[in-house]
Each structure stands twice: as structure tokens, then as C-alpha cells.
Amino acid sequence: MRTTSVDVVRIATKGPGDVSGLLGLIEQGKIDPKSIVAILGKTEGNGGVNDFTREYAVSALSAALAPFIDLPPHRVEQRIAFVMSGGTEGVLSPHITVFTRDSAANRVSPDISEKRLSIGMAHTRDFLPEEIGRSVQIRETARAVAAAMAEAAIVDPQDVHFVQIKCPLLTSDRVEAAAARGNKTVTNSAYGSMAYSRGASALGVAVALGEIEGEIDDEHVLRRFDLFSSVASTSAGIELMHNVVIVLGNSTSSAAPFEIGHAVMRDAIDSTAVIKALKSVGLHIEDGSGPPMASRQLVNIFAKAEASPNGSIRGSRHIMLEDTDISSTRHARAAVGGLISGLSGTGAVYVSGGAEHQGPPGGGPVAAIARLSTK
Template identity: 75%
Template sequence: MRTTSVGVIRIATKGPGDVSGLMAMIDSGAIDPASILAILGKTEGNGGVNDFTREYAVAALCTALAPRLGLSAAEVEQRIAFVMSGGTEGVLSPHITVFTRREAERPAGLSGKRLGIGMAQTRDFLPEELGRSAQIAETAKAVKAAMDDAGITDPADVHFVQIKCPLLTSDRVEAASARGNKTATTSAYSSMAYSRGASALGVAVALREIASDISDGDVLHRYDLFSNVASTSSGIELMHNVVIVLGNSEASVSAFAIGHAVMNDAIDAAAVTSALNSVGLGTMPQPDRALVNIFAKAEASPDGSVRGFRHTMLEDTDISSTRHARAAVGGLIAGLAGTGAVYVSGGAEHQGPAGGGPVAVIAKLST
């Protein structure tokens, strides 16, 4: 198994099209563009079907990186995994997190598991496959491939699986209908949840968190079925799943490590603290460790309450529940982490228990 060194850096952005921070890092030699494997970002759109800040951000990054890599913008998009999550409500701050990977020699005396990253893609889906067993099965295959790419053999060493998945549009629904097939839903907005949910169940199957005998009817209904490490985001800009696996690997000599916990609801501060503690941060931080970023999912509890008290997130016709949830969870995590530049994504169907979601923390080690 090859030995790799994984790097992680968080860069603030002034807008979805701002690439100046990344370019400055490249110009200074802090980032080798050839080593970039994935870029995860938070953009200040609405996070809905018509959130074009995600596509805009990816286009800007690809255009900027193309001449540095000697590729076309389209080729850059195929080479690097881009996952843009729309919505920076409340104190959340727009930013990107850049992951790099290169082959490296293991220094003498270095032991233990360090941050590993791997990526894979599914095939393109037909519109009628979104939110159904085909998407679950293909995602599970891609997760296993991404684990292999990361040098991770034990599912227990996987701490976060980020997926970008498709959604339905009216044109896609009509295309399925023209072939005599029905889609899981005809609502573009609802299709985001179906696609996120099926993708998350694919992660759960791959990591053996649940059995593989899942039916189409389980998606968005069997909320007792979920993954503790899946984070899925829907977008209009693709028809396949992009899978990024983050975990700790014996094959890595990275200066970073990752850990996670599971929030049971939107105000589960104890879980956030547990995730921070898992990498030596939290209430008693180790002086040789520094926070890089926190990645979390946010969800409005489907029963309309949090710890016995009613919430109105599901009943607000002015602001979608996912935006409420991002703001609430983002504020909680920012308060505990001391920064709003954290990656909080809305819509946690089958990603952690109903109303909760996974929270992962990456820390830099001094040695």
C-alpha cells in the first residue's frame, strides 16, 4: 500500500466566485495545484434547487485552476472533487476547504493512523433512479472504492463521507415520463431529500451500519436506518454521485487527524464537544493541536419538537426548514469552536438519527 501525505487548508471567500485566496496560496507555494484532490465549500446561496452559487463557485475554481494544471476547465472538474454546499445563514461564514494528497516517505519513528482521503464517482443516474435502490447500491460501491483510494480498510476508521448527489428538474421528470417511467417525486425540492437520503443509505450499507436489503419504500420513511458519518448535498449541476471518504489510515503520514461524533438533535452541544475531544480539542485542548475545520449536518426534527418543546421550522412558509436548521446548528457549533467558518450542511435525511446528524472535526498535529 502506498504511503500518502494529506494536507488540509481552510480559505475564506468574499463571494462564490472569489478564488483570490486559493490563488494566493498557490502563488506562495503553500499549495501545489497538482496535489489538489478535493475542494469543499460553503456558498451564500439559499441551498435550494435554484441556488446557482454552487455551480458558479465550481466554474470559477475550475477556470482559475485550469491554466495552473495545463487542463481545460471541464477536465479540472473531472480531476478534482468539488462539493459546494449552499447556505451560510446566521453566523456561518463562506469559505472553501482544500484537500491535497501526494505520495510521501514515512518519517522514522512516526506511527499511528493519520488523515486519509479518497474519492470515487458513481455512474450517471437516470432520473427515475434517484432516491431509489439503484442510487443506494451504486453509492455503496463508490464508497468502498473511495475507501480503497484512501488506504482505509476498517469501516471504523471512516469518520466522514461527503457526497454530492443530483436532484430532479422538470426536464428530467419529463424525460423519465417519456420513457414510461415514474420518478420518486415530481417536486424538484422534494427530490433533493430523496437523493440525499438514498445516498446516505448507500454509505450505511457500505460501512455495514445497516443491512443491504433496503427497499425503495424505506427512503424517507425508515428513519431508524441511517449512517453515523454520511453527509450528502444535492445539486442541479450533476447526474452522478461524487464520493469523498475521510478517515484515519495507517498508510498516511499526514499532519492531520479526524474524529467524529453524532448529534442527536440540533442543540446537542455534548456531541460537538465529544467530536472536538476526539482529536484532542474541546474543553481541555492539547497545545500541540489546532482546529482546521468542522463538518456537520443539520436537520429540523421531523416530529416538530426538540426535547419536548415545539419548533416551527417545518411550518414556516417564508424560510425553508433546512435554512433554519443550518442557522441553529451553525450557531451552536460556532459558539463552541470559536469561529463561524465551519461547514454545516442542511438536510440530514438518514444522516444520523432523525433530527440530528454527524459532526466531524479535523485537527492539525504538531508532529
């Protein structure tokens, strides 16, 4: 007997404050707003410290959904997990992906052994500025991942295929607040703190899923890049002080007509890994020049992008780390976004920059969700 059912809908947006597509589907009865549990989005900001399109998008969505779930807008985030990733460089197209979940107690699967898409959410406590990017964030994230897995009824870590986390960053005010208490933050750079927070959060995922053995401490963050998670995707933002954790995987408790799978890109041009991720959910590419061809339908692809830290990709030098006009994360999102869009046939894919401890250096996880055939 299946206990839950998950639905996934990708909606194009005309701007970070555009909620018309979501409201339209709600009015048509295609989305029950009370069943929404998470919304992941790509906004057209710069993806940096001052990218307020993320906060703008969350505020707009919260205000739009508040009347439907009988909550004031400022409390909607306690009910729905929002993760907005800034930066839609190149061919990437702004959009949101809405996840809903409801009871499926009366539904019986023809094959109870089949695992289907399941989702679980959890939040860490708020972090002090001096805890960001350090072992405290690693430990608390690991606990939250375990809690989200339990909510999703995922027992085997191998059934977890993507863990999306929104994590905090440091600002000058937060650094000063720590100093006033006699504490020192991991860095004084707001931009640099994004990498520390992403990295510590990713290591927390690796610890929770048993991808890393032994003790992990402060000294491992942004130093031991051989330590990583193959399914973590972390995105830092100014709009929160805790971690929002969303676990996506497959479970026998789910009656959802969707399946998720993943692969790990070894670098920014690893088309083989993208194709492997698509094939893991029954999506096939005939000649590599067009969209997937199968009886299943692609819902979305989620991936991390990072400029290779050694300055080269398969022996060829790149300048992403040396460009003082455009940050390396923006270069990487554009490159990986173009690759994935070309293979999937759409630019409306979720590609997030900054892959510290998220896949091997210069690479990152790539996950695909497909709707199963209803034949």
C-alpha cells in the first residue's frame, strides 16, 4: 500500500516576482495550494551576495500562497520550503519547480517493489555567524538530512538522488555581531562566506549518507576537496540564517508517477554523465542533438556547476577563475547550462553555481526527474 503521492510541475516565470503561472494552475484546479511542500526556482539575478531576486521571488510566492493556506505571508516559509537559485546566464531560462504531496492511502501500486519519487523536508536551527562554514553547520545539516529522509520514507541512502539545501552567508553586520561577542567568523568576506557555507552544508549531506568515513571538522571545509557528496546541491543566500534541506529520492511508500535518478559530472563538459542521468530514469537520446526520446517525459534536470579549481578542463586552460569582470560561478552556470540544455532540449533547467564538496572538483551532481508513462 502506497502512503503518499508526489506531483512535480515546472512553471516558466516572466520575472522574479511573477506568480501568474502558479496562480493560473491553482485556479484551474491543477495544483492544490494546500499540498505544496517545496518550490525550487531559478531567478535572473547575479547569484551573488546582493542578488535580491531570490528574496523577491520568495516574498512574491509567499504573498500569493498565503490566502490559500490560511497563513500570513511571513509564516508561509514555515510551511513551504523555498529554494531560489540566482543566475540564469546564457540559455538558462527563469522558472520554478513546484512539488506537492498528498495522501495516497487508498492507492495500490501494481508492483509494490517499484520505488517512486518521494520528497522530505527539514530545517536546521538558526546558526550564529561564527558557526557558518564550520563543523557545527556540518553536524546540524547531517541531522536535518536524516530527518528529511525519514519524512520521505527513504531508508537506503542509495535511494537518495538529490539533496537541495539553501544555506546562509555572512554580511558585515553578522561578522561584527560575532566580533562583539568575542568570536571570529570563518572569513570576513561576504562573498567568500558563500563558498564556506555551501561546502560545510554539502559535507553534512555526505556525512548523513555515509559518503564520508571518519570525523569531519573545520579544517576539512574548502581544503579537502577529495571529500564530497555525489548528490548534494547547496545554494547560499542572504535571506536566512538556517539551512533548508530538501531530500529527493525514490521510495516504495510513494505512489507518484515520477522517478528520479542521478549521475556525477567529472567536469563542466561531461555530457556522458548528463546522458547517464537521463537514462537512469528511462529517458534516452538518439543522437545527442535533440531532446530525450522515450515514452517517459522529462520534468526537470537539477545540476551543480563549478569552475575547475586547477585552472584547466581536460588539459585545456580556462580563465573562469581569472576574469575580474564576471565571477567564475556565472561562467560555470552558463557553460553547464548550455551543455544540459542542448542535451535535454530546453533551457528551463535548474543549474546552480558553486559546487564546493558537491561532486569532484570542477564537476558536480546532475539529477533528472521523469514522469512515467501512463499507458
